[in-house]
Amino acid sequence: MMEQENEFYIGWQEHAPSSFKSSRKGFFIITLIVAIIFGITYLFIERPFIESTFDFGNLTELEGTLVEYPVFGLKTSIDDQTVTVPLVGFGKFDALPVLDRIRSEAGDTPLEKLKVKLRGTIIQYRDRMWMELTEGNGSIIEVNTMDHLPERIINNKGTKTVIGEIIDPKCFFGVMNPAYGKIHKSCAIRCISGGIPPVLAVGEHGEFSDYYFLVDQQGHSVNKEVLAYVGIPVSLSGDVQQVDDWNVIKISPGELQTSVLIKLDNSFAYCF
Amino acid sequence: MGILAFVLGFTLLFFIGHIVLHPNATFETILIRNFGLLAFLLLHVILITGPLARLNNKFLIILYNRRHLGVTMFLMALIHGAFSIMNFHSLGDINPVKSVFLSNLRYDSLIHFPFQVLGFTALVVLALMAVTSHDFWLKNLGPKLWKALHMMVYIAYALILLHVVLGAVQNESSPVFFGSILIGFITVASFHLIAAFREKTVDMPIDGTGADFVKACMVSEIKENRAKIITVSGERVAIFKYDGKLSAVNNFCRHQGGPLGEGKIVDGCITCPWHGYQYLPENGQSPPPFTEKVETYQLKLDGDEVWIDPRPFPEGTAVAPIEIA
Numbered sequence: 001m002m003e004q005e006n007e008f009y010i011g012w013q014e015h016a017p018s019s020f021k022s023s024r025k026g027f028f029i030i031t032l033i034v035a036i037i038f039g040i041t042y043l044f045i046e047r048p049f050i051e052s053t054f055d056f057g058n059l060t061e062l063e064g065t066l067v068e069y070p071v072f073g074l075k076t077s078i079d080d081q082t083v084t085v086p087l088v089g090f091g092k093f094d095a096l097p098v099l100d101r102i103r104s105e106a107g108d109t110p111l112e113k114l115k116v117k118l119r120g121t122i123i124q125y126r127d128r129m130w131m132e133l134t135e136g137n138g139s140i141i142e143v144n145t146m147d148h149l150p151e152r153i154i155n156n157k158g159t160k161t162v163i164g165e166i167i168d169p170k171c172f173f174g175v176m177n178p179a180y181g182k183i184h185k186s187c188a189i190r191c192i193s194g195g196i197p198p199v200l201a202v203g204e205h206g207e208f209s210d211y212y213f214l215v216d217q218q219g220h221s222v223n224k225e226v227l228a229y230v231g232i233p234v235s236l237s238g239d240v241q242q243v244d245d246w247n248v249i250k251i252s253p254g255e256l257q258t259s260v261l262i263k264l265d266n267s268f269a270y271c272f
Numbered sequence: 273m274g275i276l277a278f279v280l281g282f283t284l285l286f287f288i289g290h291i292v293l294h295p296n297a298t299f300e301t302i303l304i305r306n307f308g309l310l311a312f313l314l315l316h317v318i319l320i321t322g323p324l325a326r327l328n329n330k331f332l333i334i335l336y337n338r339r340h341l342g343v344t345m346f347l348m349a350l351i352h353g354a355f356s357i358m359n360f361h362s363l364g365d366i367n368p369v370k371s372v373f374l375s376n377l378r379y380d381s382l383i384h385f386p387f388q389v390l391g392f393t394a395l396v397v398l399a400l401m402a403v404t405s406h407d408f409w410l411k412n413l414g415p416k417l418w419k420a421l422h423m424m425v426y427i428a429y430a431l432i433l434l435h436v437v438l439g440a441v442q443n444e445s446s447p448v449f450f451g452s453i454l455i456g457f458i459t460v461a462s463f464h465l466i467a468a469f470r471e472k473t474v475d476m477p478i479d480g481t482g483a484d485f486v487k488a489c490m491v492s493e494i495k496e497n498r499a500k501i502i503t504v505s506g507e508r509v510a511i512f513k514y515d516g517k518l519s520a521v522n523n524f525c526r527h528q529g530g531p532l533g534e535g536k537i538v539d540g541c542i543t544c545p546w547h548g549y550q551y552l553p554e555n556g557q558s559p560p561p562f563t564e565k566v567e568t569y570q571l572k573l574d575g576d577e578v579w580i581d582p583r584p585f586p587e588g589t590a591v592a593p594i595e596i597a
């Protein structure tokens with residue numbers, strides 16, 4: 001390499017020889033071009049995001065009857081359709097304190113006989129709506145008693161094996177996007193640990209088509225018990241029930257360790 | 273200035289790109305990904321500048337800016353990490369930082385490994401380096417320890433590679449993402465290998481054990497006011513030629529370990545090419561009021577051949593320069 005006109009430059013000097021300056025400029029331009037190409041490529045190869053929404057900052061009032069099984073929810077009518085809107089709390093918590101408050105306000109009246117108006121933030125993905133009771137007990141607008149019990153549809157559908165992923169529904173149906181798979185796993189574990197009811201979403205990579213609430217044989221939501229299986233492709237077997245417009249799968253938490261099959265994800269193939 | 277423009281430009285491109293192509297992505301996701309990728313890109317730039325400057329000293333000018341690059345990269349990583357912790361771990365039933373370590377417990381598995389822990393550890397390493405990047409710490413820790421501390425950037429790089437491959441890559445379907453990470457790694461590794469290979473062939477290590485004097489080079493190989501670097505008994509030594517004389521000092525600048533032998537004699541002083549620290553060639557001492565000192569070596573001439581005693585004198589020992597006939 002020819003020593004160019006014996007140039008020498010020390011970093012703090014104000015004026016760098018032109019050959020030093022042009023190498024800095026060249027390096028900067030090459031870095032910029034590489035970064036732009038990478039950024040644009042990334043945008044095009046990034047996995048598409050599902051069309052879920054969280055109506056952050058807007059509170060909506062919904063009126064209906066309460067359900068406790070399979071999860072705490074509000075049965076209400078939207079566009080002439082009866083839907084069950086599961087209710088969750090602020091942050092990574094369930095809304096059970098609100099349920100307790102309603103119960104204490106209702107006295108002896110059974111929960112199913114209550115007609116309530118609740119205010120919260122809507123979480124929605126396709127035809128599935130959830131609501132965050134953002135204001136805690138302040139979410140309770142009205143509690144009235146009805147003279148009849150609302151109708152419920154409960155169909156037993158026998159034992160089934162379903163393949164999918166255990167997700168935290170609060171994030172999945174809208175609060176975060178994407179909210180499944182490895183990158184979301186820790187968050188899902190936090191949410192489910194905090195009481196958000198775990199849901200088995202059937203399908204892979206956000207292409208989910210069907211949802212099952214996970215409950216034990218007594219019908220109670222299983223949270224701590226499934227934490228080790230969250231955010232990975234699993235196969236679960238159990239008695240399936242249709243409860244109104246949602247599905248439920250009854251599992252035996254004690255047997256999870258031996259009964260859950262973990263499917264390996266395709267994309268691992270790119271790395272190993 | 274350039275760095276700021278780079279960061280702002282990329283962020284703008286990334287956000288507008290998402291609004292157009294991925295309108296359903298949440299703001300936090302775009303933010304987390306943007307700053308993670310920016311930190312990752314800047315880290316590659318930082319890692320490449322070292323060997324690049326060794327291959328061609330015209331790039332030393334970038335090395336001088338590396339501290340700004342390093343601190344910027346750390347800030348990007350900090351925003352990324354802080355938002356990730358806020359998004360994924362806060363408002364829950366345990367302390368958010370604890371949650372990083374305790375939510376995914378599959379430490380026994382490679383593919384299910386809690387990748388965020390790797391990012392967190394890398395961030396701690398980067399923080400340690402960013403905090404000690406100031407010359408105050410250099411003085412307090414001493415250049416050798418400081419240099420060792422800052423070599424931890426390679427540990428951070430390894431942790432971040434795993435953080436991305438065991439995290440984000442597992443959620444993407446395109447092999448292009450993984451491919452670009454691989455290309456990045458190959459680029460960084462190649463630059464280091466080429467620079468190391470060049471240095472090895474250029475300064476041909478000489479085994480000086482037990483010898484009084486070993487042959488170092490020819491006088492004609494050294495340019496006026498410049499040096500030739502040789503490696504003798506595992507130490508790199510710079511032999512300078514100036515005013516018809518020759519002097520040898522240890523090549524390791526006591527500021528940040530810059531290569532003195534790639535410097536120049538300016539106003540009678542060996543001047544380090546990295547930040548301009550100066551040493552007198554005849555005794556390896558910085559001129560007062562400075563106090564830095566490097567080891568000196570005894571030279572002798574045999575015709576046109578320069579010979580060196582491989583045993584260094586203590587830092588700052590005066591050695592009479594040898595006159596070139």
Ligand code: HEM
Pocket residue numbers: 183301304305308309311312315349350352353354356357360372388390391392393394395398432435436439440
């Ligand atoms: C407290 C420390 C950290 C945490 C909690 C963390 C968390 C995360 C999470 C959750 C993701 C996945 C985000 C997504 O894809 O939506 C991610 C991706 C990533 N992280 Fe980190 N990280 C940390 C530190 C770092 C550091 C220090 C770097 C690099 C300097 C880094 C670089 C990246 C990169 C390049 C990605 C891939 C971006 C993408 O495509 O998603 N992270 N990190």
Ligand code: FES
Pocket residue numbers: 525526527528529530531544545546547548549
């Ligand atoms: S390393 Fe900074 S002046 Fe030598």
